[in-house]
Amino acid sequence: MEVLRRTPPTLHALLHGVDERLARSNEGAETFSPFDVVGHLIDGEETDWMPRARIILSDESDKRFTPYDRFRHRERNSNRTLASLLEEFVNLRAENLKELSSWKLTDTQLDLKGIHPTFGDVTLRQLLASWVVHDLGHIAQIARVMAKQYRDDVGPWTVFLPVLSDHESPRS
Amino acid sequence: MEVLRRTPPTLHALLHGVDERLARSNEGAETFSPFDVVGHLIDGEETDWMPRARIILSDESDKRFTPYDRFRHRERNSNRTLASLLEEFVNLRAENLKELSSWKLTDTQLDLKGIHPTFGDVTLRQLLASWVVHDLGHIAQIARVMAKQYRDDVGPWTVFLPVLSDHESPRS
Numbered sequence: 001m002e003v004l005r006r007t008p009p010t011l012h013a014l015l016h017g018v019d020e021r022l023a024r025s026n027e028g029a030e031t032f033s034p035f036d037v038v039g040h041l042i043d044g045e046e047t048d049w050m051p052r053a054r055i056i057l058s059d060e061s062d063k064r065f066t067p068y069d070r071f072r073h074r075e076r077n078s079n080r081t082l083a084s085l086l087e088e089f090v091n092l093r094a095e096n097l098k099e100l101s102s103w104k105l106t107d108t109q110l111d112l113k114g115i116h117p118t119f120g121d122v123t124l125r126q127l128l129a130s131w132v133v134h135d136l137g138h139i140a141q142i143a144r145v146m147a148k149q150y151r152d153d154v155g156p157w158t159v160f161l162p163v164l165s166d167h168e169s170p171r172s
Numbered sequence: 173m174e175v176l177r178r179t180p181p182t183l184h185a186l187l188h189g190v191d192e193r194l195a196r197s198n199e200g201a202e203t204f205s206p207f208d209v210v211g212h213l214i215d216g217e218e219t220d221w222m223p224r225a226r227i228i229l230s231d232e233s234d235k236r237f238t239p240y241d242r243f244r245h246r247e248r249n250s251n252r253t254l255a256s257l258l259e260e261f262v263n264l265r266a267e268n269l270k271e272l273s274s275w276k277l278t279d280t281q282l283d284l285k286g287i288h289p290t291f292g293d294v295t296l297r298q299l300l301a302s303w304v305v306h307d308l309g310h311i312a313q314i315a316r317v318m319a320k321q322y323r324d325d326v327g328p329w330t331v332f333l334p335v336l337s338d339h340e341s342p343r344s
Contacts, residue, residue: 002191003318009185014178014311022175119328129325130333136319137335139186140312146175147308153301156291161302163309 001097007135008090011038014142016086023082025149034142038085039073041138045092047072049131050099056114056124057103063114177269179307180262183210186314188258195254197321206314210257211245213310217264219244221303222271228286228296229275235286 015023015034026033032040052065077085103109110125147163158164187195187206198205204212224237249257275281282297319335330336 003194006186006190010182013181013185018178019174116328118332122327122329126325126327126329129322130327130329133319133322133326133329133333133336136315137333140315140319140335143308143312143315147305147312150301150305153298154305155294155298155302156288157294157298157302157305160290161305161309163312164305 001101003132004093004100004135005097007041007139008086008093010139011041011089011142012086014139014146015082017083018146020082022146022149025145027145027148032141032145034145035077035082035085036073037138037142037145038082038089039077039080040070041135042085042089042092043069043072043076044131044134045089045096049127049134050096052114052127053100053124056112056127057109065114065116067117173269173273175304176265176307179213179311180258180265182311183213183261183314184258186311186318187254190254190318192254194318194321197317199317199320204313204317206317207249207254207257208245209310209314209317210254210261211249211252212242213307214257214261214264215241215244215248216303216306217261217268221299221306222268224286224299225272225296228284228299229281237286237288239289 015038018034023035024033026036047066048068055063055065105124110123110128112124113121114124114127116122144163147161151158151164154161154164187210190206195207196205198208219238220240227235227237277296282295282300284296285293286296286299288294316335319333323330323336326333326336
């Protein structure tokens with residue numbers, strides 16, 4: 001939670017009010033723009049991390065997670081502004097952290113398992129750690145995508161700016 | 173400036189008050205921790221970007237830049253706290269942006285040149301764009317370094333979390 005609570009203010013500082021061109025630029029076909037990433041994180045709040053944690057902690061005998069749709073946000077947010085998505089993310093994350101905190105999870109609960117569509121057995125502890133890493137990965141992605149929009153402007157400095165290199169492969 | 177002014181609040185949101193273990197962890201020998209990155213950005217404010225811009229704009233005939241010491245911060249900040257470095261960076265960046273803004277640079281001025289110790293001729297325009305990309309690269313680095321501290325906790329999710337992979341080579 002110490003890290004998860006940082007993501008909304010970090011995204012706000014990095015993105016709120018940025019030029020629309022910068023917010024909608026990506027790293028090529030099938031890659032995410034900063035706008036897409038915020039939509040993807042909203043999907044995570046609504047359909048991924050906490051819903052899966054609730055399945056693990058539930059009394060149901062079927063602990064299979066619902067498969068996650070990585071492109072749900074595309075249609076969902078087609079008429080939205082970045083500002084409204086940022087606000088929505090802030091609110092969803094705050095609600096989720098309030099609920100997570102209210103659980104006062106014990107070590108025993110953190111070792112409870114659910115069934116991931118790809119991996120099979122996973123623990124609640126692994127799910128929560130992955131949520132943290134997922135956030136940080138997408139913060140890094142947003143910064144990288146923004147950086148690449150200045151690729152043609154830096155001249156010879158390119159060689160000292162590895163964030164511009166393509167070995168940092170596009171991904172969502 | 174639209175991007176440069178975002179770096180202090182972004183770093184504050186991401187790092188202020190984080191666990192000391194997280195702030196001081198890195199990606200292995202000779203790589204930067206988040207603490208080191210903030211120190212490196214302070215060095216940039218004091219010895220790199222604006223000093224070089226001033227050289228380009230000066231009346232001096234010698235436009236050679238002073239070589240930049242990438243490890244100045246190591247000794248300089250050995251007794252500092254992350255909180256005090258963050259505060260110092262906020263202040264230095266604010267002063268530098270105030271000065272940069274006061275110049276009201278024209279296109280002609282942006283095309284003026286200085287002499288980089290490695291590259292030779294570079295324009296003020298390239299210098300300023302590189303400053304922006306440098307900031308964003310280090311924001312991405314901080315998020316990546318933080319993420320890697322959870323590498324052993326995510327279990328099978330590793331394969332879906334490319335920020336944890338080593339093809340994202342450590343660098344400063």
